[in-house]
Amino acid sequence: MSESQVASAAPQTPGFRMIRTLGAIAMLSGLLVVLVFQYTKPIIAENQRIAIEKAVFKVVPGASRRVDIMLGESGVTVPGENGGTGEKVYAAFDEEGGLKGVALASGAQGYQDVVKLLYGYDPECSCIRGIKILKMTETPGLGDKIAFDPAFLMNFEALDASLNETGDALAHPIVAVKAGKKQSAWEVDAISGATISSVAVAKALDRSMQRMAPLIQRYKQELSGMGQ
Amino acid sequence: MATLPNMQEKLSLDTFVRGLWEENPVFVMLLGMCPVLAVTNSTMNAIAMGLATTFVLVASSTLISLLRNWIPRQVRIASYIVIIATFVTVVDYAIQAISLDLYNALGAFIQLIVANCVILGRAEAYASKQRLHTTLINSLGMGAGFTVALLSLGTVREVLGSGTLLGIQIMPENFEPWVVMILPPGGFFVLGAWLLLFAWLKQRRERRLLEQEGASHAG
Numbered sequence: 468m469s470e471s472q473v474a475s476a477a478p479q480t481p482g483f484r485m486i487r488t489l490g491a492i493a494m495l496s497g498l499l500v501v502l503v504f505q506y507t508k509p510i511i512a513e514n515q516r517i518a519i520e521k522a523v524f525k526v527v528p529g530a531s532r533r534v535d536i537m538l539g540e541s542g543v544t545v546p547g548e549n550g551g552t553g554e555k556v557y558a559a560f561d562e563e564g565g566l567k568g569v570a571l572a573s574g575a576q577g578y579q580d581v582v583k584l585l586y587g588y589d590p591e592c593s594c595i596r597g598i599k600i601l602k603m604t605e606t607p608g609l610g611d612k613i614a615f616d617p618a619f620l621m622n623f624e625a626l627d628a629s630l631n632e633t634g635d636a637l638a639h640p641i642v643a644v645k646a647g648k649k650q651s652a653w654e655v656d657a658i659s660g661a662t663i664s665s666v667a668v669a670k671a672l673d674r675s676m677q678r679m680a681p682l683i684q685r686y687k688q689e690l691s692g693m694g695q
Numbered sequence: 696m697a698t699l700p701n702m703q704e705k706l707s708l709d710t711f712v713r714g715l716w717e718e719n720p721v722f723v724m725l726l727g728m729c730p731v732l733a734v735t736n737s738t739m740n741a742i743a744m745g746l747a748t749t750f751v752l753v754a755s756s757t758l759i760s761l762l763r764n765w766i767p768r769q770v771r772i773a774s775y776i777v778i779i780a781t782f783v784t785v786v787d788y789a790i791q792a793i794s795l796d797l798y799n800a801l802g803a804f805i806q807l808i809v810a811n812c813v814i815l816g817r818a819e820a821y822a823s824k825q826r827l828h829t830t831l832i833n834s835l836g837m838g839a840g841f842t843v844a845l846l847s848l849g850t851v852r853e854v855l856g857s858g859t860l861l862g863i864q865i866m867p868e869n870f871e872p873w874v875v876m877i878l879p880p881g882g883f884f885v886l887g888a889w890l891l892l893f894a895w896l897k898q899r900r901e902r903r904l905l906e907q908e909g910a911s912h913a914g
């Protein structure tokens with residue numbers, strides 16, 4: 468469209484008409500978005516619940532029920548209207564209501580971006596029972612093996628996370644070692660070619676466990692009671 | 696674009712087919728390259744992105760065509776963007792409701808459909824001038840052309856890059872995946888190959904036409 472056309476067309480359109488058009492379109496859009504939002508909200512919430520549940524049951528073998536709780540220095544609270552204090556954890560129970568483990572979320576800087584994962588901690592054996600990568604952007608074919616490489620995931624079937632004598636931190640930090648060099652129960656065999664991603668997983672576990680394992684052990688009784 | 700302003704196009708088969716072939720948004724017009732390169736690392740992503748874009752394209756073009764005599768020229772771009780953004784938000788919620796895994800795989804590219812120039816281009820060049828039914832058919836054709844283009848990249852990249860098609864292993868066990876194909880450079884390689892093929896086909900057709908003309912002159 469040329470300049471002269473704009474100039475000749477302009478006076479024919481009063482500002483009122485433009486405002487009316489834009490206003491009407493914006494109202495229509497708002498209405499449509501609200502309708503769709505209202506309709507999909509419960510479905511999306513349900514999808515998210517199923518996704519979390521699936522992940523929790525994967526990292527805590529034998530669990531069939533989960534309870535969301537907040538665990539902090541002051542003890543166990545149920546997230547509700549008051550919010551609760553501490554970190555959100557998922558207590559996982561079996562059919563009889565026995566505590567099978569606790570699932571926690573953690574994350575650490577990987578090769579390209581933060582690797583976010585969920586892992587299961589078993590207070591009985593003081594060990595990690597499984598991990599699931601929730602979000603990552605590691606290199607396909609190399610770093611992304613941390614999510615499915617069977618040999619790597621074997622590390623987390625019984626990864627030692629026992630407490631030290633004073634009970635305020637881990638006895639041994641969880642560390643990643645070079646592929647095939649694992650000697651102790653608290654070491655993680657890295658994937659060769661994906662060392663940085665493997666280290667990120669170990670770091671995420673260590674950082675979270677150093678803080679949370681003492682709390683879980685301290686409030687184990689209360690956690691078990693949540694299953695009833 | 697061949698359509699002149701204020702010229703109403705007659706509905707024909709060409710209205711639909713043009714988007715698939717002659718004016719294919721990706722291979723011929725080279726529009727909307729961002730999702731074409733970014734989310735075609737698997738066939739499933741390509742299908743989802745193609746369908747999402749088609750839905751936004753058809754819905755927004757239809758509405759714009761309905762309102763075309765009512766929107767003042769001065770505020771038309773703002774109106775188009777609001778309409779497009781509305782349908783993108785709708786698609787965004789719909790995909791979250793259908794599958795969270797798919798939503799995470801497509802990432803920010805769902806919201807970025809707003810900025811896809813195929814859609815705004817259609818609104819400005821076609822929907823704002825043509826009647827409802829031709830607009831509907833034309834935008835369906837354009838959407839199908841976009842989806843087909845995404846699919847032709849997605850299938851090639853998935854088969855070569857991970858040896859699977861829609862997640863099902865189709866290459867022999869001892870096939871070593873070309874990891875580069877699912878990385879960003881693979882998108883450029885495959886797109887380049889397709890563009891080469893399209894340019895070659897076009898050249899060959901033109902040469903044939905010339906030869907035919909030459910032959911008829913000689914005869």
